[in-house]
Amino acid sequence: MKKLIPFAVFFCTITIPVRAADTLLPVETPIEKAIDHYISQSWKEKNIKPAKDSDDSVWLRRVTLDLAGRIPTIKEAQEFSKDKSPQKRQQTIQRLMESPGYPRHLARELEGLLMAGQRSNLGEYLNKATTEGKSWEKIFRDLIIADDSDAAKKGVAEFLKTRVKDLDRLTNDVSVAFFGINVSCAQCHDHPLVHDWKQDHFYGMKSFFSRTYEVGEYLAEREYGVVKFLPNKGQEKQAGFMFLTGKTVTPPGLVEPTREEQKKEKELVEKWKKNKEKPPQAKVSTRALLVETALGAKEKEYFSKNMVNRLWNRLFGHGLVMPLDQMHSENPSSHPELLSWLERDFASHGYDISRLVKGLVSSKLYGLSSRYEESSVPLPKDFAIARLKPLTPMQMGFSLKLAAQGALTGEIEKRLEELDRGGRGIADQFSLPGEDFQIGVTEALFFSNSSRFAAEFLPDGGDKLIAGMMKLSTMVERADLAVWAVLSREPSLDEKNVIAGYLQKHGANQQDACKQVVWSLLSSPEFRFNY
């Protein structure tokens, strides 16, 4: 017996709701409370003992990396550890989310989601969008409608432009990025495992993009046209304009163009190309129709759940549904009620990314330790231990720059922005982590032997970390500064002794010894991971 599935409800005649909304926690429950409620309930059911809470310095490093894309400054770390206020975590979340680093980092994370690690020109638009606090719905609308005639939305068409040459890819990428559904299997045959997805769904989704084409550096959209495909069983057929839920819509112009019309279009395109002219926006855009359909009362669940799952995965290192692009009935969530509650909350609060992010990082769950000393280790999908998240290339570049800088002086936000920019060059040395991410030996060789690494992160003189260590009079103070700067925490007594001992032993050239200590910390897993 196949499981009944949420969306089967929408287009089948059987209407047995899987989870009635009224069994969920009330809508007014704070996000963090709902998370902790559902997760601790699942631990109870499975008799799982969660990891201990992480200490303040670990929490601060985690939340700073997640919200501002960098490790804490020495001052932030030291002040936080001294702060006795019971509200200090909430205050820190607030402070970080109000800092200019927050929209900058969020824009990059969104770019990673939308462009899957490929270089793109989407950054300018996304930076503007996150700075203005645009909702995910608005961003979705902007990217799919892609009207860049408005100067305020410069670069918004990049998402489509990089894919328009291959409409199959565009169709699937949109499904993956916005709805968490990889429909590529259904391109050639009905999906073998997932009964939700037929060829009709793939070509139905493709129909919305089929009128879009490239004219020089611009996009154009026809006001007519249909997609035909040859099913693997039966005769060639015309695809309906069908969303993933099976909902169909009927735009005008459901005909193939006459020869006359084709000829006219060709002439127009030639003219646009010749004059480097931007084609006018179509009066009836089927891409706009897709946006409306996807956000419809019964369809929006996909859009909402996908982003909830993506943000959850980003902050907790593992999605509520894994893999992220397989959000379908045969692959249920580890915590269906929680996902439904969060999805409802996200949709009913205007798809406000920051509100959701704030809720996620405010949960107790977010503060769990990544260390687990018990004998039987829970599974990732139990969320009973914090996951190790490898730093993204940009987090790595920014954090390396910041650590090597040591103490920051002057206008802090300005300095941070400079270091962030400076880190971009080195970010290319790293790849964007995905599922089952593996770090290669090229990275270890780069840290170990590259003259660029040494020059950039272990420099002589100036006002940087090594020089800062040299100004201190005792070995223990030097150890202390190095650990605060690189690992954003106080060293243990043992660590202080080991480092001081190392500096002592290599005393002849103290500056080189300081470099070696800093190198050992920068190349350590404690620096490489958000833990």
Next chain:
Amino acid sequence: MKPRQFCGSSEHMLSRRNFLGAASGASLASFLAQKSLADEIKKQGKSVIMLWLAGGSSQLETWDPKPGAITGGPFQSIQTSTPGVRISELMPKMAARFKDTCIIRSLNTKNADHGGGAQLMMRGRRDEPTLRYPDLGAVLAKELGAPESQVPDYVSFYLQSEGRNFAGSGFLGARFGPMELSKEVMPENITKPDHISAEDYHDRMALRDLWSRNFAKGRTSGTLASHEQAYLRVQGLMDSKRLFDVTKENQKTRDRYGPTQFAEQVLIARRLAEAGVPFIRVGRAWWDSHGQNFETHQELVPELDHVMATLLDDMQERGMLKNTLVITLSEFGRTPSINSSLGRDHFASAWSCSLSGCGVAGGSAYGKTDAKGEKVIEGEIGAARLFATIYKALGINPQKNYYVGSRPVPLTDPGTEPVKEVLA
């Protein structure tokens, strides 16, 4: 060099467990376990050297000549050491030592575009919109390399600019990505910097190890393990520097291969394979002969012939040939029809490649094209079956599943059969 059979990797421990399991009963399950143990043993110590003829070499001027046909061009064919199999007269040395080589003359790979063709012939299939497949080098690095291997496990020589950047480890990630040699024959960052003494270099690594051990307490993660392995491999890779130094090879051997850049790289490839590197690709460019096809091939094919024959001889003398597979491959072949610039254009519907050594039925030719070389008339195969055959020759199950997250992805598409006739 430590023998790779005793590297103690977790992968091999796994096969030992399989073995213990298999010994305890005679059930089907244990039979299967035994079978997988046999596969496991079969693939140990194996390497592949791929001679990648970038731009697309002509099958008519190499493995599938058609002298006398209107498409045949000016060159004749000559008898190989296998009666009845004839190859281009531009390859006398390979003709004479044909016994270890199997030619496949029936490739129909359909993609005659450089980028698409190269991606296809390096991966055995097309990428999907959201799934980037690993290329052969990355798969073999994973299958044949040891996790903590002290030598590189995928090396790619690509000093010429034509046809670069089509390789990649796809969903297998950076751990199995190529060590690319695109500027010089020596890998990047493989030498200890001058500003630090060997002793200090060692000491700081020991300090790093200490932080690393402390951090790993109570933490398990595959990514964390890969980070650790990467640092454990640094010293070994630095020691393997000598392998890339062709001057370390004795002069007689160097003279045998000859003084060309291609020859030197192939000699280095042999040194690497000998030291246990599972996959080495040597890219040789400028085969894209849209004009002057015959002059181009008159220049390039004899070099290929000499270097390839020398490599096979050299490896045979060293007892390496039974464990090393040499693949000579391009992104596609060239049109039988000769264009007005006396060139041949891109052609993917009836072309050739060759496999030599490990697991291959040497001295044979598989498949047939018609009299003009325009289409395959016997034994047509595509990239998928070629790859299944390569995997099989190396003792790797072509249907083995990898997992992308929880999604199983077989090495070759379900139902893809290796070509039995090509296999020993």
